[in-house]
Amino acid sequence: MSNWAVKDLIKKIFQHKRDYNNRRKNKNKEQRQHQHQQEQQEQHQHHQNQQEKHQHQQRQQRQQRQQRQQKQQRQQRQQEQQEQQENHQNQQEKHQQEQHQYRYEDSGKYLFKFIIFYYYFSQNLI
Numbered sequence: 001m002s003n004w005a006v007k008d009l010i011k012k013i014f015q016h017k018r019d020y021n022n023r024r025k026n027k028n029k030e031q032r033q034h035q036h037q038q039e040q041q042e043q044h045q046h047h048q049n050q051q052e053k054h055q056h057q058q059r060q061q062r063q064q065r066q067q068r069q070q071k072q073q074r075q076q077r078q079q080e081q082q083e084q085q086e087n088h089q090n091q092q093e094k095h096q097q098e099q100h101q102y103r104y105e106d107s108g109k110y111l112f113k114f115i116i117f118y119y120y121f122s123q124n125l126i
Helices: 003-122
Strands: none
Touching: none
């Protein structure tokens, strides 16, 4: 084997080793990129899940607030209706009492007039 052939063989061995190392580097680089891409996707998915969870919580809180407000409004309306009914009932009772009072006063006036009439009648003044 000539000197030239040995040099060429050594050169081919080193070239083969460089190619192998380059392929291994590229493969490792691709694996790291793929892993990094997966991690980014997982982080993005996690972030998206957190956002959806937060939005869901906000919707629930908004619904709960609305339900509380509606309940308070219903209770307030019921209380106002009850107060109106009580006021109306009180006004009716007051009106009835006033009517009874007038009747009582009127009957007292008539009784007084009757007593005076009877007194005059009994005295033969009429």
